Amino acid sequence: MSGPRPAARLNQFFRMSRLLAGQLDFLSAIRSVADEIADVVAHDHLDVCIIRPDGKVHTAYETGIDTAWGSQPNCPVAFSPIRALLMGEVDHMISADATSDPQFHFAGAFVKPIHDHQLRSRIHLPMVVHGEVIGALSFSLHEAGQYGAADIRNGGYVAELLSPYFFALRAAEQARQSAIVEAAARAREEGLRQGALRLTEALETERQRLGMDLHDQTLADLTRLARRLERLSRTQAADPSELAAACEALQASMAALRSIIDEAKPTVLHLFGFAQAVENHLERAIRDSGQAIEADLVVDGASAIDAMPASVSVALLRIVQEAVNNAVSHAAAGRLEVRLGMVGGQVVITVTDDGRGLTQVHRPGGAGIDNMRTRARLIGARLSLGSGREGKGTVMRVALPLAEMHPNVRNAS
Structure with a gap:
């Protein structure tokens, strides 16, 4: 496909950069520049898939057509139709008719959106930062056999422009997730600490209350009984009935002690x-x-x-x-x-x-x-x-x- 002169193309890239500025999430970023990108590489469907830092899953952010790729976050890289590109095995992928192209079809490959939406002509280009493939930029047209070498070259320029910005978005998202995890861990730790503090305070309050109860009632009862028994012990002819009464009172005091401990x-x-x-x-x-x-x-x-x-x-x-x-x-x-x-x-x-x-x-x-x-x-x-x-x-x-x-x-x- 032919395109505008270099000066005009450069202005398009400048406009893309300005449109990307201030976009704080992947989806709004790709959609903000979709029209400008369409002037560089024509497409009915455009998506950016970003590999998560663990390298095992990726998420697609799309515009033009909403497909199952965009509705299922964190899909395994191993089942992506473009896994060869995401794993760095090839430097681009192009197909005249993806519905029948064997490079997209293998056991477990998630190719249903290709057939559901008849995405025949396809180009896939790597997004690379510091030598690491962080994702892929993909163009699709319904009509077969529409892409060529010029589209691969121009799409490569777009991918190079988008890659640093999407890398920054991924880093920011990772930082947010880490902050959320850390905040949740701190909240759990603080909750445990506060719970332990409340439990300690409750136990201390109960300990003090029991101490006061024992002093106010049972200890006083036992003190009186001890003095009464002491008086009786000094009496040579102690009245058995008095001793019996003292013993009975002692049993009552012990029962009161059990009541305080058991029921408080x-x-x-x-x-x-x-x-x-x-x-x-x-x-x-x-x-x-x-x-x-x-x-x-x-x-x-x-x-x-x-x-x-x-x-x-x-x-x-x-x-x-x-x-x-x-x-x-x-x-x-x-x-x-x-x-x-x-x-x-x-x-x-x-x-x-x-x-x-x-x-x-x-x-x-x-x-x-x-x-x-x-x-x-x-x-x-x-x-x-x-x-x-x-x-x-x-x-x-x-x-x-x-x-x-x-x-x-x-x-x-």
């Missing part, structure tokens, strides 16, 4: 409510102490506590338990009062005793008060400890505002 929640609280749980603990603490302590429980608003999330009601119960344990075990109190009520939109709980007072009862470094303060902070409550009337005894007060609580809690007030 106070069963009475969830079955019968907050007030009943406080009363149950108050009675047990006084009974196990073996002391004559008068105790009162005044309830005015426990329903609001029962409507709270379990984590909040458990924390409040543990605070009350610790305050009761301190009064019974350390304060030498003769009277103890626990009051549950609502004051100004707050749940307020006070534990008051007439014992020795803070300065004598709470030793420096004791974990009980720290546990109470920690529990209060975790649920947004305010906790205060002070002396009773006329400086006698101890008053523990915990106040929890309902403004930020669940609507069911506010309604229960």
